[in-house]
Amino acid sequence: MTECKPLLQLNGVSKTFADNTVLDDLDLTIYDGEFLTLLGPSGCGKTTVLRIIAGFEQEDQGQVLLDQQNIAILKAEHRPVNTVFQSYALFPHMTVYDNIAFGLIMHKVPKAEIDGRVMEALRMVRLEDFAKRKPHQLSGGQQQRVAIARAVVNRPRLLLLDESLSALDYKLRQEMQVELKRLQRQLNITFVYVTHDQEEALSMSDRIVVMHKGKVQQIGTPREIYETPVNLFVARFIGEINQFDGQVTRRIDDNHVEVIAEGAEWVVQTDYPFAADDKVHILLRPEDIRITKPESDDEKIHMDGHIHECNYKGKTMDSYIRLSTGTTVIASEFFDEDDPDYDYRLGQKVAIEWFTGWEVVLPYEQSI
Numbered sequence: 001m002t003e004c005k006p007l008l009q010l011n012g013v014s015k016t017f018a019d020n021t022v023l024d025d026l027d028l029t030i031y032d033g034e035f036l037t038l039l040g041p042s043g044c045g046k047t048t049v050l051r052i053i054a055g056f057e058q059e060d061q062g063q064v065l066l067d068q069q070n071i072a073i074l075k076a077e078h079r080p081v082n083t084v085f086q087s088y089a090l091f092p093h094m095t096v097y098d099n100i101a102f103g104l105i106m107h108k109v110p111k112a113e114i115d116g117r118v119m120e121a122l123r124m125v126r127l128e129d130f131a132k133r134k135p136h137q138l139s140g141g142q143q144q145r146v147a148i149a150r151a152v153v154n155r156p157r158l159l160l161l162d163e164s165l166s167a168l169d170y171k172l173r174q175e176m177q178v179e180l181k182r183l184q185r186q187l188n189i190t191f192v193y194v195t196h197d198q199e200e201a202l203s204m205s206d207r208i209v210v211m212h213k214g215k216v217q218q219i220g221t222p223r224e225i226y227e228t229p230v231n232l233f234v235a236r237f238i239g240e241i242n243q244f245d246g247q248v249t250r251r252i253d254d255n256h257v258e259v260i261a262e263g264a265e266w267v268v269q270t271d272y273p274f275a276a277d278d279k280v281h282i283l284l285r286p287e288d289i290r291i292t293k294p295e296s297d298d299e300k301i302h303m304d305g306h307i308h309e310c311n312y313k314g315k316t317m318d319s320y321i322r323l324s325t326g327t328t329v330i331a332s333e334f335f336d337e338d339d340p341d342y343d344y345r346l347g348q349k350v351a352i353e354w355f356t357g358w359e360v361v362l363p364y365e366q367s368i
């Protein structure tokens with residue numbers, strides 16, 4: 001992301017279909033040149049946001065501003081926005097070249113300019129040698145690149161991509177994630193990408209907007225979203241997480257509180273102004289937990305249990321530890337076959353530990 005100038009703003013946007021409130025007073029600023037991802041479970045309203053930005057759907061309340069100007073009256077075809085759909089929607093009877101040229105012809109771009117722009121778009125998506133092919137003669141990934149070329153050739157200010165990689169197989173999807181990010185940087189066009197795949201969001205985005213039930217839950221960089229989720233929904237939606245419920249016994253200083261959880265006293269780090277008796281959730285990522293021998297170590301929080309299940313994941317070994325309190329904890333460690341300690345046996349007595357400060361402490365939520 002090169003600069004932080006707002007390109008598009010949604011201010012208090014709401015949308016209801018029949019009696020189903022799909023977007024609820026949504027605020028969102030999209031900055032010029034950024035790769036922004038809307039992430040959330042199916043039905044949370046991601047596509048509706050895209051459709052309102054593109055002008056295919058009208059908001060019931062709120063405003064959509066482009067360069068600070070309300071664009072409610074601008075029809076879809078007059079907005080500087082292009083959309084790449086999951087289905088690609090290429091014209092099957094036209095060549096790749098003609099598919100890409102189509103938008104330019106529709107926009108009455110001078111003939112002399114069209115060839116140069118189509119070839120430039122083809123080069124960008126590395127399909128120069130495929131100009132004469134029809135869509136059915138291309139792989140899924142190549143068709144996806146044609147769809148992107150067809151969108152970027154119009155030089156939109158904003159490119160909307162709706163689950164554009166979800167039809168591809170895992171390997172191709174990973175390759176295309178790298179390609180898309182490269183293209184976005186090269187073109188310096190603002191991308192708004194919709195997905196329900198958290199890995200995809202983490203690897204491609206400058207910022208992620210986590211949505212749930214028509215509301216924004218958190219906006220932040222992938223690292224912020226992963227390491228400091230603001231609520232249980234975000235914490236659970238992005239990756240795996242261990243959750244302990246506890247109660248504050250006293251505040252130690254501005255950044256630390258003492259908590260009773262799992263029948264033990266813990267000192268946890270938090271900036272949140274918790275007071276004595278507040279109920280809290282303490283969250284830890286599996287990779288922040290270490291499995292050790294059942295001996296205590298003063299620097300770290302330490303709990304005893306036994307290995308309940310082990311899942312070999314190639315790069316990591318994911319172990320499920322049943323604590324003596326009955327709670328199950330998942331720990332993910334890099335697999336090192338030369339290290340004899342990795343050969344945990346089911347039922348083996350172990351302890352888990354982590355450093356104070358690695359945990360996220362959130363206010364207790366009644367129902368989630």
Ligand SMILES: Nc1ncnc2c1ncn2[C@@H]1O[C@H](COP(=O)(O)OP(=O)(O)OP(=O)(O)O)[C@@H](O)[C@H]1O
Nearest residue numbers: 017020022040041042043044045046047048049196
């Ligand atoms: N034109 C419509 N008429 C009625 N309901 C609609 C319409 N468009 C969307 N919805 C409903 O709005 C809700 C949100 O849909 P939307 O497509 O925005 O979600 P999404 O987060 O993109 O989901 P997915 O990941 O499954 O595509 C869903 O319950 C959907 O059924």
